[in-house]
Amino acid sequence: MSKVLIIDDAAFMRMMLKDILTQGGHEVVGEGASGTEACQLYTQLKPDLVTMDITMPQMDGITALKKIISEDPTAKVIMCSAMGQQAMVIEAIQAGAKDFIVKPFQAQRVLDAVRKLVPQEQKR
Amino acid sequence: MIDKLIESDQKEIQVVTFKLGIEEYATLITDVREVIVLQNCTRIPEAPHYVKGVINLRGNIIPVIDGKKRFNLETSEEYDSGEKRIMIMDTKQGTVGLIVDSVTGVVKLKIEDIEPPHLDLGEDKEIFWGVARHMDKLFILMNSQKSLSLDYESYGKEN
Amino acid sequence: MNTDNLLGLFIDESKENLQFLNNKLLELEKKPEDFSLLNEIFRIAHTFKGMSKTMGFNRMGDLTHNLENLLELLRSGQITIDEKIITCLFKGFDKLEILMATIIETGNETECPGIKEFIKELKEIAPFNDPENEPEIQTDINTSLASYELLAIEEAIAQGYSPKEISVYIENECVMPGVRCYMVNSLLENQGEIFKTIPTVEEIESNKFLTCPQTKHLVKFFIITKTESDIIMQKILSVSEIEKVEILDIKDSKKSYDIQEKESEKNKQSSKITSHTVRVNAERLDNLVNLVGELIINKTRLSQLTQEINNPELNGVSAYIESITGEIQDIVMNLRMVPIEQVFSRFPRLVRDISKEMDKDVNLIIQGQEIEIDRSLIDEIAEPLVHIIRNALDHGLETREERIKAGKKVKGTLQLIAHSEYNKILIKIIDDGKGIDTEKIYQKALEKGLILPKDRESRTESEIMEYLFLPGFSTAEKTTDLSGRGVGMDVVKTKITALNGTVNIKSEKGIGTTVTITLPSTLAITQALLVEVGEETYALPLNYINEVIEIPINQVKHIQNKEVINFRGCVIPIKRLDELLNVPECSIFNTDKLTLVLIQSEENLVAVSVSKIINQQEIVIKTLNKNLSSKNYVSGVTTLGNGQIALILNVNTLIR
Numbered sequence: 010m011s012k013v014l015i016i017d018d019a020a021f022m023r024m025m026l027k028d029i030l031t032q033g034g035h036e037v038v039g040e041g042a043s044g045t046e047a048c049q050l051y052t053q054l055k056p057d058l059v060t061m062d063i064t065m066p067q068m069d070g071i072t073a074l075k076k077i078i079s080e081d082p083t084a085k086v087i088m089c090s091a092m093g094q095q096a097m098v099i100e101a102i103q104a105g106a107k108d109f110i111v112k113p114f115q116a117q118r119v120l121d122a123v124r125k126l127v128p129q130e131q132k133r
Numbered sequence: 134m135i136d137k138l139i140e141s142d143q144k145e146i147q148v149v150t151f152k153l154g155i156e157e158y159a160t161l162i163t164d165v166r167e168v169i170v171l172q173n174c175t176r177i178p179e180a181p182h183y184v185k186g187v188i189n190l191r192g193n194i195i196p197v198i199d200g201k202k203r204f205n206l207e208t209s210e211e212y213d214s215g216e217k218r219i220m221i222m223d224t225k226q227g228t229v230g231l232i233v234d235s236v237t238g239v240v241k242l243k244i245e246d247i248e249p250p251h252l253d254l255g256e257d258k259e260i261f262w263g264v265a266r267h268m269d270k271l272f273i274l275m276n277s278q279k280s281l282s283l284d285y286e287s288y289g290k291e292n
Numbered sequence: 293m294n295t296d297n298l299l300g301l302f303i304d305e306s307k308e309n310l311q312f313l314n315n316k317l318l319e320l321e322k323k324p325e326d327f328s329l330l331n332e333i334f335r336i337a338h339t340f341k342g343m344s345k346t347m348g349f350n351r352m353g354d355l356t357h358n359l360e361n362l363l364e365l366l367r368s369g370q371i372t373i374d375e376k377i378i379t380c381l382f383k384g385f386d387k388l389e390i391l392m393a394t395i396i397e398t399g400n401e402t403e404c405p406g407i408k409e410f411i412k413e414l415k416e417i418a419p420f421n422d423p424e425n426e427p428e429i430q431t432d433i434n435t436s437l438a439s440y441e442l443l444a445i446e447e448a449i450a451q452g453y454s455p456k457e458i459s460v461y462i463e464n465e466c467v468m469p470g471v472r473c474y475m476v477n478s479l480l481e482n483q484g485e486i487f488k489t490i491p492t493v494e495e496i497e498s499n500k501f502l503t504c505p506q507t508k509h510l511v512k513f514f515i516i517t518k519t520e521s522d523i524i525m526q527k528i529l530s531v532s533e534i535e536k537v538e539i540l541d542i543k544d545s546k547k548s549y550d551i552q553e554k555e556s557e558k559n560k561q562s563s564k565i566t567s568h569t570v571r572v573n574a575e576r577l578d579n580l581v582n583l584v585g586e587l588i589i590n591k592t593r594l595s596q597l598t599q600e601i602n603n604p605e606l607n608g609v610s611a612y613i614e615s616i617t618g619e620i621q622d623i624v625m626n627l628r629m630v631p632i633e634q635v636f637s638r639f640p641r642l643v644r645d646i647s648k649e650m651d652k653d654v655n656l657i658i659q660g661q662e663i664e665i666d667r668s669l670i671d672e673i674a675e676p677l678v679h680i681i682r683n684a685l686d687h688g689l690e691t692r693e694e695r696i697k698a699g700k701k702v703k704g705t706l707q708l709i710a711h712s713e714y715n716k717i718l719i720k721i722i723d724d725g726k727g728i729d730t731e732k733i734y735q736k737a738l739e740k741g742l743i744l745p746k747d748r749e750s751r752t753e754s755e756i757m758e759y760l761f762l763p764g765f766s767t768a769e770k771t772t773d774l775s776g777r778g779v780g781m782d783v784v785k786t787k788i789t790a791l792n793g794t795v796n797i798k799s800e801k802g803i804g805t806t807v808t809i810t811l812p813s814t815l816a817i818t819q820a821l822l823v824e825v826g827e828e829t830y831a832l833p834l835n836y837i838n839e840v841i842e843i844p845i846n847q848v849k850h851i852q853n854k855e856v857i858n859f860r861g862c863v864i865p866i867k868r869l870d871e872l873l874n875v876p877e878c879s880i881f882n883t884d885k886l887t888l889v890l891i892q893s894e895e896n897l898v899a900v901s902v903s904k905i906i907n908q909q910e911i912v913i914k915t916l917n918k919n920l921s922s923k924n925y926v927s928g929v930t931t932l933g934n935g936q937i938a939l940i941l942n943v944n945t946l947i948r
Binding site: 143158163175176177178179180181184187189193194196223226227283 | 589720740741742786789828872873874875914916917919920921922923927929931936937938941
Binding site for chain 3: 065094124
């Protein structure tokens with residue numbers, strides 16, 4: 010069970026992810042709709058894991074990712090992208106994202122990604 | 134009123150005819166929006182005596198005037214022959230319903246057949262345009278703008 | 293995973309996104325050089341695509357994807373924005389809207405004509421190399437090692453390194469195998485020197501892979517390293533979507549590993565932090581309003597009982613509950629208020645389309661979008677407003693030539709202004725067009741026999757203008773596609789009047805026309821107490837009601853022949869509604885108890901007697917001709933669920 014922070018500007022996508030994650034036995038500790046919120050909530054909630062949408066208003070996901078990594082180099086961030094954003098995903102990986110998932114989300118894929126990043130024994 | 138109609142080029146007018154008691158009335162067809170069967174009216178306190186109440190016509194609240202009361206006809210025996218109708222009329226003040234005993238038809242009246250009312254109607258003189266002959270019948274031609282007015286002042290002291 | 297639950301949310305957000313797309317595109321049309329607008333549009337389109345695909349609405353997803361390609365070409369500067377492209381994008385958004393409409397209606401995407409053709413059209417404008425749609429080619433991938441590479445391997449072995457050939461099988465379902473390769477590559481770079489990949493990095497970037505029976509995404513890495521194969525294996529497998537890894541020590545035996553992982557399943561309640569706004573289904577909101585109604589009724593009961601029991605502690609609790617309930621009600625009623633922007637936002641697009649079609653230049657100015665009105669009014673006022681705007685553009689504003697001739701600015705101005713005033717909201721639609729020709733109206737009225745030549749002199753301009761509101765009255769010389777189809781200003785008037793509002797037209801020939809819609813802001817909706825008096829049902833506006841009490845008839849005292857009660861140390865006059873309203877056959881006298889509604893208006897407190905309290909509910913106020921109730925006892929009318937009419941009593945005159 011991991012504590013996950015979901016960042017996506019679309020409430021619809023947040024709901025979708027939250028459903029998948031909670032059904033997979035994870036705990037969604039927070040939700041945010043922008044990069045700015047992501048940074049705030051990350052410091053505040055110290056989640057095991059962040060799912061971060063790439064395209065968002067105000068502050069995009071990659072900028073937020075960089076900020077979070079600069080403050081916590083061990084931060085585990087999974088980027089959420091849509092098809093056709095390969096270049097951006099690579100940029101995110103370079104910036105320290107640990108994994109990525111592609112919309113439309115496959116529940117199994119999402120859970121795999123989470124499990125890979127936060128193995129059971131590392132659980133707090 | 135009639136002289137004004139004559140002034141215009143119109144040779145004839147189309148009217149809806151209806152009965153109030155034994156009298157036959159007519160009103161300009163352009164003033165009649167539709168005719169519906171009689172329905173229950175919600176009474177309005179302190180309304181003019183000839184206002185029966187309001188009805189809900191497809192969500193619109195429409196005041197309804199009792200024709201016989203409006204024209205001071207005998208109303209003692211309230212029987213419903215099943216032919217009673219509410220004529221939904223357009224007036225300057227909005228849509229108004231008029232309860233009549235029956236709607237008899239639509240006819241064309243020649244302007245020359247219309248005579249001013251030779252009646253002493255007192256303050257109410259403007260509520261009729263005149264009397265029209267058609268075949269062997271006489272129709273009282275109603276001025277719906279005036280007769281269906283809900284203006285408290287305009288119907289005199291009869292209340 | 294059940295996506296049905298998400299449909300509502302999807303529809304809500306998508307509608308919003310579409311609106312946003314349209315608006316931003318309009319802005320972009322004005323400022324094509326504004327790169328940030330383009331980025332915004334791209335971002336929203338992208339979100340839209342992701343959501344559509346998630347819901348399995350692939351037609352919508354594909355269409356958006358193609359639009360996105362076009363946007364990408366614009367962003368990268370490969371093509372420049374011109375009117376054709378803007379129109380094309382608008383067209384695309386329209387198609388999306390059509391698809392949305394079918395989804396809203398049926399919950400499913402249905403085939404819509406013209407979409408395939410449109411995508412084709414798009415592809416011609418935007419010949420985009422789409423890696424996702426391109427077939428993966430591997431015919432020309434060179435799988436053999438060059439001789440200098442073999443040399444390097446031998447040298448490495450001599451220096452004690454163990455060169456390896458690592459085959460990475462990426463899952464077939466993987467959407468971006470290129471990124472996975474990149475991730476593997478990054479990991480391996482830390483372990484040694486990658487001297488070759490098959491396919492090459494460039495090939496991988498353009499989505500070319502080796503294929504084999506297990507996968508269509510196979511990549512081979514050749515690395516010179518000292519790290520153990522096991523460790524490398526583990527590292528690579530930490531990357532998601534890797535099906536299998538094979539590591540071959542060059543000049544060593546071939547090993548293969550299978551991947552096995554276990555699932556972890558556990559549930560736990562959690563506390564969470566959510567974002568600042570939540571979406572609420574309108575139906576739930578209505579339910580809430582109704583429940584608050586129930587709450588208030590019971591609050592009334594409670595305070596009544598509290599009176600009887602008269603326990604100080606209970607009194608305190610009761611008073612507290614009373615105030616909280618009131619606050620809840622305020623909040624709930626406020627929840628229903630939405631900015632008028634929700635209606636206004638659709639007009640820029642409308643104005644653009646119509647003016648394009650009519651070949652007129654129009655500058656639309658919108659003000660007061662933040663003014664709040666009741667949610668229920670939003671949908672009601674849209675249609676009348678659309679009609680008025682169409683009229684303004686069609687009949688009001690002149691063609692360019694006419695404007696030049698008249699010495700006006702070539703570009704016409706249409707203003708849409710909302711502001712609030714006392715308890716009213718005013719919406720003005722102002723154009724600087726040719727104005728309404730009252731002479732034309734007069735002629736038309738004459739034609740229709742609505743007016744006589746004699747009366748021309750005595751009628752004021754505004755009286756003549758009133759003819760516009762008559763059913764079927766249209767002054768358009770020719771019927772265009774836009775207006776003059778018989779449904780005219782009369783529909784506008786009917787609609788607005790039904791909302792308890794008024795419409796007014798002012799026009800000056802050659803200068804322009806102003807249509808003013810006045811709506812009550814305290815809403816066509818209010819909470820009321822429904823009471824029975826005799827056989828009749830009346831509504832009392834709740835904001836005037838202090839409480840409802842029931843007293844034995846013997847507590848009614850008389851002062852100077854007037855009935856009063858002594859209640860909480862106050863002498864309160866009793867007004868018998870049955871008498872006041874001349875209700876026929878009323879039996880209030882015959883009971884031994886009196887139900888009294890305590891009504892407060894300004895300084896006056898009056899107890900109004902009724903036969904029975906029915907319930908408290910939200911009512912929609914409709915106007916009643918003022919002349920109908922001579923003493924002004926009735927302020928309006930409402931219809932109840934069963935179609936029955938209840939009169940709304942005018943508390944101010946009632947208690948006078």
